[in-house]
Amino acid sequence: MIEARGLTKRFGSRLAVDALSFDVRPGIVTGFLGPNGSGKSTTMRLILGLDHPDAGHARIGGRRYRDLGWPLREVGALLEARAWHPGRTARSHLAALAASNGIGRRRVDEVLGLVGLGEVAGQRAGKFSLGMAQRLGIAAALLGDPSALLLDEPVNGLDPAGIYWIRDLLRSLAGQGRAVFVSSHLISEMALIAEHAVVIGQGRLLADAPVADLAARAPSLEDAFLRLTGASTEYQGRGAGA
Amino acid sequence: MRNPLSARSSGTPQPLGRTPHKAPQAPLRCSGGEDTPPEASEAPAREAMEPGHYRFRHVARMEWIKLRSLRSTWWTLGITVCGAATMAIVIGINTRNGGGDLTNNALAGVVPGLLLTGVLGVLTMTSEYTSGMIRATLAAVPGRGVVLAAKAAVFGVVALGAGEAGAFISFAAGGAALRHGIAAPALTRPEVFRAVVLAGASFSLIGLFGLGLGAILRHTAAAIAVLVGGVYLAAQFIGVVAQGAAGYLPVLIIGNSLTTTKPETCPPHAALCPHFLSAWAGLGVLCLYAAAVLGIGAWLLARRDA
Numbered sequence: 358m359i360e361a362r363g364l365t366k367r368f369g370s371r372l373a374v375d376a377l378s379f380d381v382r383p384g385i386v387t388g389f390l391g392p393n394g395s396g397k398s399t400t401m402r403l404i405l406g407l408d409h410p411d412a413g414h415a416r417i418g419g420r421r422y423r424d425l426g427w428p429l430r431e432v433g434a435l436l437e438a439r440a441w442h443p444g445r446t447a448r449s450h451l452a453a454l455a456a457s458n459g460i461g462r463r464r465v466d467e468v469l470g471l472v473g474l475g476e477v478a479g480q481r482a483g484k485f486s487l488g489m490a491q492r493l494g495i496a497a498a499l500l501g502d503p504s505a506l507l508l509d510e511p512v513n514g515l516d517p518a519g520i521y522w523i524r525d526l527l528r529s530l531a532g533q534g535r536a537v538f539v540s541s542h543l544i545s546e547m548a549l550i551a552e553h554a555v556v557i558g559q560g561r562l563l564a565d566a567p568v569a570d571l572a573a574r575a576p577s578l579e580d581a582f583l584r585l586t587g588a589s590t591e592y593q594g595r596g597a598g599a
Numbered sequence: 600m601r602n603p604l605s606a607r608s609s610g611t612p613q614p615l616g617r618t619p620h621k622a623p624q625a626p627l628r629c630s631g632g633e634d635t636p637p638e639a640s641e642a643p644a645r646e647a648m649e650p651g652h653y654r655f656r657h658v659a660r661m662e663w664i665k666l667r668s669l670r671s672t673w674w675t676l677g678i679t680v681c682g683a684a685t686m687a688i689v690i691g692i693n694t695r696n697g698g699g700d701l702t703n704n705a706l707a708g709v710v711p712g713l714l715l716t717g718v719l720g721v722l723t724m725t726s727e728y729t730s731g732m733i734r735a736t737l738a739a740v741p742g743r744g745v746v747l748a749a750k751a752a753v754f755g756v757v758a759l760g761a762g763e764a765g766a767f768i769s770f771a772a773g774g775a776a777l778r779h780g781i782a783a784p785a786l787t788r789p790e791v792f793r794a795v796v797l798a799g800a801s802f803s804l805i806g807l808f809g810l811g812l813g814a815i816l817r818h819t820a821a822a823i824a825v826l827v828g829g830v831y832l833a834a835q836f837i838g839v840v841a842q843g844a845a846g847y848l849p850v851l852i853i854g855n856s857l858t859t860t861k862p863e864t865c866p867p868h869a870a871l872c873p874h875f876l877s878a879w880a881g882l883g884v885l886c887l888y889a890a891a892v893l894g895i896g897a898w899l900l901a902r903r904d905a
Contacts, residue, residue: 402734402904402905405734405737405738406737406738406741407734407737407738407904407905408904408905409902409904422741423741423742425741426651426652426653427651427652427653428653428738428739428740428741429738429739432738434738436731436734436735436738437731437734439730439731440730440731440732440734440735441730441731441732441735442665442669442726442727442730442732443730444669444670444671445665445668445669446668449664449665449668450668452664452668453661453662453664453665453668454661454735454736454739456657456660456661456663456664457653457657457658457660457661457736457739457740458653458657458739459651459653459657497735
């Protein structure tokens with residue numbers, strides 16, 4: 358269970374995240390939706406304690422991220438593709454992270470197999486395609502067998518088979534009782550993956566509701582999303598707010 | 600399509616007493632964990648705390664794997680050692696006067712070699728920012744002070760090992776290369792042994808200085824510029840402008856205090872001559888420099904957004 362309460366983050370004069378409160382419950386996939394630049398990535402960094410909030414707090418199972426004993430065993434995160442040194446092999450990258458949380462080497466090979474990178478584990482990760490990079494990022498998130506997952510745009514760069522794979526993966530992770538929080542700007546994709554949606558625009562909460570309820574208010578989830586975010590989209594093409 | 604998670608329940612050996620994760624609310628355990636007792640998997644709630652906490656040794660192990668898994672680490676250290684030894688041999692062959700400080704001559708490759716270790720120290724920190732790895736690191740270990748301490752400890756020990764190897768190899772090679780009937784200094788003399796050991800230590804200290812600069816500045820180019828400017832170029836100016844301060848400059852401490860059998864003194868009627876620190880005082884000042892930049896780096900790392 359992840360709780361955000363009044364999370365606020367200011368960058369200079371710009372309010373990136375504005376008093377955001379929501380819960381990410383275990384057992385379901387919660388979609389985190391919002392236009393580009395709406396504060397999704399910042400919110401995720403605030404939950405992980407990477408950015409310091411100006412107000413409010415986020416808790417994981419009742420505790421602040423920095424108070425977790427074995428963070429990787431409780432929260433797995435994918436923030437950006439290629440968040441590793443390009444000269445290191447996929448296996449070394451994961452082995453280093455595993456060591457920090459007392460996770461055995463066997464688990465490293467296990468997650469490499471799980472994401473389909475077993476064959477290239479000994480190759481330098483700098484040569485990976487975007488799709489392979491996303492898979493390595495997901496492997497890192499799964500390393501500690503965590504009870505909560507935070508994935509920022511995991512679908513980016515994946516081919517159709519990869520998208521199918523991640524859809525399946527996220528659903529089974531939630532099915533095992535984990536809290537899965539996935540951001541995306543691909544609404545149609547979210548409609549297939551997520552059961553619950555948290556929608557933000559310009560850092561503010563616009564909706565926190567089951568996907569079925571949101572979709573029922575409009576012809577499709579996409580329409581519902583556009584209606585919600587119409588007023589808060591920074592870069593708007595003609596007709597986008599219709 | 601194969602269930603991508605099948606490895607969790609069937610493909611891999613499970614610890615005794617574990618149940619496959621089928622029920623939606625089954626407690627989830629880390630299958631790679633070393634110290635989770637099997638009965639802990641019966642815990643009723645997910646929120647039940649996993650026993651234990653990451654310690655310095657876990658973080659140090661992560662940093663050791665990071666450092667050793669980059670080829671550039673070993674290339675840089677290897678070139679540093681070979682370069683220092685080559686310089687010692689060239690100087691040894693060309694030495695015609697046995698009256699100088701032959702130990703200091705053999706260790707002449709230390710000062711240029713420091714640049715490489717300093718840059719390696721910078722890169723150890725800034726490459727985390729360049730690649731984005733810093734966010735993976737800090738998500739794994741939110742205790743930022745522990746991260747920097749572990750990084751410094753691991754890098755410091757590796758650089759010390761390489762530095763001592765370089766210093767002793769240079770000393771031996773420089774002595775062996777002496778011609779013209781000049782006898783090599785004996786390592787058994789305490790002041791000679793001290794100079795060689797402190798030459799090795801200076802690699803580690805300049806490396807840590809670079810690592811601290813990397814933590815403060817976060818950008819490779821900026822940190823290297825400050826390293827080269829502060830450690831090397833400033834010595835050229837300050838040495839002329841402020842005689843009193845010259846003895847406290849890192850390069851001059853290493854060249855004239857640490858790697859000499861006795862501190863450099865001025866010839867009787869020299870117009871320009873700074874006062875140089877004794878070997879141990881010089882070592883203390885260098886340690887203070889490294890500790891100061893690392894301390895500032897740790898403070899900034901904890902305060903700033905990653």
